[in-house]
Amino acid sequence: MTILEDLQWRGLYTDCTALDELTKRLADSPITLYAGFDPTADSLHVGNLVPLIALRRFQNAGHRPIALAGGATGSIGDPSGKKSERQLLTKEVLDGNIAAVRKQLASILDFNETLPNTAQLVDNASWVGPISFLDFLRDVGKYFTVNSMVAKESVKSRLGGDNEAGISYTEFSYMLLQGYDFYHLNQAENCELQIGGSDQWGNITVGTELTRKKAGKTVYGLTFPLITNADGSKFGKSEAGAVWLDAKRTSVYRFYQYFINVDDRDVIKFLKYFTFLSHEEIDAIEAQHNENPGARDAHRTLAFEMTKLVHGEEATQDAINASKILFGGGLDGISENALSEVANEIPNANVSTTDLQGEGVSILDALVSSGLSASRKNAKKDLQGGGVNVNNQRIQDPQAKLTQADVHFEKYILLRRGKKNYAALIVE
RNA sequence: GGUAGGAUACUCAAGCGGCCAACGAGGGCAGACUGUAAAUCUGCUGGGGAAACCCUACACAGGUUCGAAUCCUGUUCCUACCA
Numbered sequence: 001m002t003i004l005e006d007l008q009w010r011g012l013y014t015d016c017t018a019l020d021e022l023t024k025r026l027a028d029s030p031i032t033l034y035a036g037f038d039p040t041a042d043s044l045h046v047g048n049l050v051p052l053i054a055l056r057r058f059q060n061a062g063h064r065p066i067a068l069a070g071g072a073t074g075s076i077g078d079p080s081g082k083k084s085e086r087q088l089l090t091k092e093v094l095d096g097n098i099a100a101v102r103k104q105l106a107s108i109l110d111f112n113e114t115l116p117n118t119a120q121l122v123d124n125a126s127w128v129g130p131i132s133f134l135d136f137l138r139d140v141g142k143y144f145t146v147n148s149m150v151a152k153e154s155v156k157s158r159l160g161g162d163n164e165a166g167i168s169y170t171e172f173s174y175m176l177l178q179g180y181d182f183y184h185l186n187q188a189e190n191c192e193l194q195i196g197g198s199d200q201w202g203n204i205t206v207g208t209e210l211t212r213k214k215a216g217k218t219v220y221g222l223t224f225p226l227i228t229n230a231d232g233s234k235f236g237k238s239e240a241g242a243v244w245l246d247a248k249r250t251s252v253y254r255f256y257q258y259f260i261n262v263d264d265r266d267v268i269k270f271l272k273y274f275t276f277l278s279h280e281e282i283d284a285i286e287a288q289h290n291e292n293p294g295a296r297d298a299h300r301t302l303a304f305e306m307t308k309l310v311h312g313e314e315a316t317q318d319a320i321n322a323s324k325i326l327f328g329g330g331l332d333g334i335s336e337n338a339l340s341e342v343a344n345e346i347p348n349a350n351v352s353t354t355d356l357q358g359e360g361v362s363i364l365d366a367l368v369s370s371g372l373s374a375s376r377k378n379a380k381k382d383l384q385g386g387g388v389n390v391n392n393q394r395i396q397d398p399q400a401k402l403t404q405a406d407v408h409f410e411k412y413i414l415l416r417r418g419k420k421n422y423a424a425l426i427v428e
Numbered sequence: 429g430g431u432a433g434g435a436u437a438c439u440c441a442a443g444c445g446g447c448c449a450a451c452g453a454g455g456g457c458a459g460a461c462u463g464u465a466a467a468u469c470u471g472c473u474g475g476g477g478a479a480a481c482c483c484u485a486c487a488c489a490g491g492u493u494c495g496a497a498u499c500c501u502g503u504u505c506c507u508a509c510c511a
Contacts, residue, residue, distance in 0.1 A: 230466085231466080233455095257464080260464065261464060261465080262465085263465065263466070264463095264465045264466065265465090265466075267465090292463095293463075293465070294462085294463040294465085295463080296463065296464080296465080299464085299465085323464085326464090327464055375474090375475065375476090376475085376476075376477090377474080377475060377476070377477090378457090378472095378473085378475095380477095381457090381458080381471095381472055381473080382457080382458065382472090384458095384471095384472090385457085385458045385459060385471065385472065386458075386459055386460095386471095387457080387458045387459070388458095398478070399478065417457090417458085418457075418458060418459090419458090419464060420464055
């Protein structure tokens with residue numbers, strides 16, 4: 001099965017600039033391809049994984065992937081899929097973001113230099129930066145009519161009668177920069193294919209056009225569908241915000257839990273999108289899932305594979321162990337080791353022994369300091385609604401105090417809000 | 429530049445000078461049912477307080493009034509029509 005057939009089977013194919021030609025080209029010999037990542041934050045999030053993993057799929061198939069960190073394009077702001085103008089990032093923020101994102105790109109792709117198709121990281125600021133505005137207008141701008149640019153979806157949606165948000169000249173120019181990247185990579189690295197989400201179609205075709213017009217060469221564009229959740233919510237967002245790849249922003253435990261909680265209707269789709277499992281393996285999981293969805297085997301596999309890919313095997317095992325304990329029943333008979341492991345995986349806060357003695361610590365304060373509730377007021381409502389558990393026992397009295405009696409192994413108190421939000425108080 | 433209209437909580441959106449911490453919808457959170465799923469039903473959704481109640485909020489700054497999200501003045505920003 002070819003790489004394109006694999007992508008199609010996985011539902012990762014939306015469009016291609018010239019499918020038949022690309023199919024032939026890929027069959028012919030290894031190709032160099034790239035995908036771009038704009039450093040809009042100091043970490044990638046799970047939504048960025050599709051193109052990144054796709055690069056890896058190509059690499060596994062013998063092709064040479066280039067991950068582009070958009071130091072230049074990121075400073076402009078991509079209008080694609082945005083309803084309004086974006087806030088520009090400062091140079092310092094951008095530099096910090098690029099450094100952080102680079103590391104994450106590097107963890108998914110194989111940078112082993114002994115490979116003939118070792119991955120490569122580039123920053124478009126290195127070639128866009130030196131170009132003068134005048135040169136850019138003459139060498140790139142000249143190849144495009146405003147008419148065709150205005151017709152792109154990313155621009156059109158900002159010009160429509162109802163949407164008066166408008167678009168700045170800066171963001172309008174974004175597509176030219178991205179198009180120039182493709183041309184540059186074709187010249188410098190013989191890159192012949194750009195991949196990206198379907199919202200990137202317009203930007204990608206600017207690149208294929210520019211390369212054809214300027215260099216007389218045919219290069220290809222390939223897009224994936226945008227990931228959607230069955231319930232209409234945004235993929236990659238949890239109640240705590242985006243699900244980041246950086247463990248400091250989204251703990252490994254939370255990352256694992258995000259995938260455990262995926263809607264049944266999405267789980268097989270996501271296995272295809274995100275994992276490197278074979279078709280046979282996925283088919284088997286799907287059969288099992290349809291047979292007995294309550295077993296949640298598909299979810300467990302998805303969460304395991306994803307967490308392992310991003311955070312490594314060891315951290316994943318810790319997250320799984322913590323999940324087993326927290327969702328496996330009561331705390332009775334739990335060992336000190338197990339509890340301590342759990343306490344370190346989930347959000348935690350400290351309390352002092354002296355505070356627990358005598359009067360004790362107000363349950364409300366504990367909920368707030370552990371981050372489970374936004375305010376005392378809120379904590380009270382959670383409490384009265386029956387959503388708060390201490391050591392897995394429901395507490396409803398807002399006056400309740402935590403004392404030494406609640407402490408396990410002289411060190412831990414386990415708090416829970418709702419069904420799945422845990423936090424640990426660590427006594428010191 | 430002229431004229432008219434608008435700015436309300438996460439979003440949309442209602443709001444008679446007192447009964448407005450502000451209708452309703454969506455979203456979110458929680459409870460029940462479940463499988464850490466979906467659907468459904470119920471409650472909650474500014475902060476402090478055990479509570480009575482207090483504080484902060486309806487673009488910003490002032491004013492009228494016993495009392496303002498609601499009336500007046502100025503400012504800023506948006507929108508439509510005209511130029």
